[in-house]
Amino acid sequence: MSEPLAVGLVGAGPWASMVTGPVLAAGPQTRVRGVWSRTASHANELGTKIGAPAYDDLDALFDSCEAVAIAVTPEAQPDLAIRAARAGKTLFLEKPLALNVDRAQEIVDAVAEASVGSLVMLTYRFDPALDDFLAEAARLDPFGGRGCFISGAFLGGPFASGWRLERGAVLDIGPHVLDLLEAGLGTIVAVQAAGNPLGWVSVNCTHASGATSSASMCCTAATDSKTELEVYSKSGAAIYDARRVDRDARADRIRSDLVAVARGDDRPADATRALHLQKLIAEIETQLKA
Numbered sequence: 001m002s003e004p005l006a007v008g009l010v011g012a013g014p015w016a017s018m019v020t021g022p023v024l025a026a027g028p029q030t031r032v033r034g035v036w037s038r039t040a041s042h043a044n045e046l047g048t049k050i051g052a053p054a055y056d057d058l059d060a061l062f063d064s065c066e067a068v069a070i071a072v073t074p075e076a077q078p079d080l081a082i083r084a085a086r087a088g089k090t091l092f093l094e095k096p097l098a099l100n101v102d103r104a105q106e107i108v109d110a111v112a113e114a115s116v117g118s119l120v121m122l123t124y125r126f127d128p129a130l131d132d133f134l135a136e137a138a139r140l141d142p143f144g145g146r147g148c149f150i151s152g153a154f155l156g157g158p159f160a161s162g163w164r165l166e167r168g169a170v171l172d173i174g175p176h177v178l179d180l181l182e183a184g185l186g187t188i189v190a191v192q193a194a195g196n197p198l199g200w201v202s203v204n205c206t207h208a209s210g211a212t213s214s215a216s217m218c219c220t221a222a223t224d225s226k227t228e229l230e231v232y233s234k235s236g237a238a239i240y241d242a243r244r245v246d247r248d249a250r251a252d253r254i255r256s257d258l259v260a261v262a263r264g265d266d267r268p269a270d271a272t273r274a275l276h277l278q279k280l281i282a283e284i285e286t287q288l289k290a
Contacts, residue, residue, distance in 0.1 A: 005259045006033040007092070008065035009052070010080055012042035014158035015094070016071035017049065020121070024069060024092075025050035029255040033065040038076075062087040067262050070094060071121075073163055074171070078103040085110040090117045090262040095175040096281065097274045099163065104278040108271050117261035118271035122179050124227065124242055125269040126253040130183070133240040137184045137231045140238060145231035147181045148216040149173040154198070155220055168197025169217040170284050175277045177215045178205075180229045180240070183268075185211040188280055193287040203284055 007024050009016060009032050016035075025032045032052040037043035043054035055061040062068065062083075067090035070080050078098045081091055091111065097104035097120070111118050124130055153159045154169075164172050170193075182188055186209035195201035203215040211231075227242035257267050 004029055004031040005067055005262055006031060006065040007067045007069050007258070008033050008061040008089070009035045009069050009071065010058070010061070010084070011071035012037035012039065012046040013071065017046050020069050020071040021046055021050045023251045023254055025052065026251060027255070029259045034061050036061045058083070062089060066090060067092060067258060074099050075163065078107050081107045082110040085114040085116050088114060088116060090258070091119070091271065092258055093118060093120045093271060093274065095120055095122055095274055096171055096278055097271065098278065101275070101278050101282050104275045108275045111271050117264065119258050119261045119267055120269045120271060120274040122175060122269040122274070123250070124176060124180055126250045126257065127242065127245050128249050128253060129244060129246070130240060133229070133238055134183055136238040140231065140233040140236050142185060142231035142233040142238070143211050145181065145185055145211070145213045145229065146215070147177045147213065147229045149177045149227045150216065150218045150221050150223060151225035152222050153219045153225070155222065164219070165198070167285075169219040170197050170201055170281055170288070173217055173219060174281045174284065175274065176227065177217055178277050178280050179273070181205060181213050181215060182207070184229055184231045185209060185213055191280060191284055191287070193284040195288065197285070197288060201284070201288065
């Protein structure tokens with residue numbers, strides 16, 4: 001068996017502590033070589049939790065690892081991602097890539113210039129159950145569908161602050177919903193949006209396949225979180241319900257896909273895909289402002 005992929009973890013906030021750090025530390029495909037954060041006490045706390053040393057020198061962390069997992073705000077991510085790419089490291093990035101398209105493009109350009117691999121935390125892409133859904137969707141040749149992501153995350157808790165409350169649901173959960181719709185129905189070529197990013201947003205999507213779909217996004221509903229995708233055709237329907245996810249299987253896929261990308265393979269959830277989704281989000285937000 002080959003040695004586990006050595007990953008440097010950049011960031012020690014809620015998502016890094018709840019998901020990225022524990023998943024990558026669990027192995028056996030990966031191990032966290034160290035943790036760096038702008039707040040040293042946070043890096044020490046998370047490092048202790050996952051059994052990895054805290055680094056106070058970012059370049060030293062880069063020197064110690066093969067891949068870098070970045071779990072920070074979209075404002076902070078571009079500079080860190082570009083720096084890691086220029087150091088020759090495979091990137092494991094958060095969605096959205098940045099606060100705007102221009103900065104997201106800078107990340108994609110840096111990845112291309114450095115010829116490094118990239119993977120983005122579009123979490124549902126790592127659910128093995130999605131593979132079954134997509135196989136069924138391809139068999140059906142659907143002409144339409146709907147996707148939704150509804151939660152109360154902005155009403156309180158670790159994600160009810162900062163950029164999420166400033167920009168709203170579209171920037172935060174939009175990448176997930178739009179990516180799922182494209183996975184099931186093909187590339188989205190046009191969107192028509194209405195609503196309030198801090199309330200409810202509805203988006204009608206036109207796909208290159210000729211299919212049409214609707215997306216619903218909300219993070220201020222007093223309800224349990226729900227993410228669903230449905231597609232329909234003359235021969236049947238297929239439904240994906242993210243509440244049924246096998247978390248252990250998803251974590252295993254995250255680690256395996258990161259290793260594959262570091263070894264030179266491609267995966268759908270890469271920086272180029274995230275940039276495409278960021279452009280759709282920018283168009284939706286522009287329409288909502290108008």
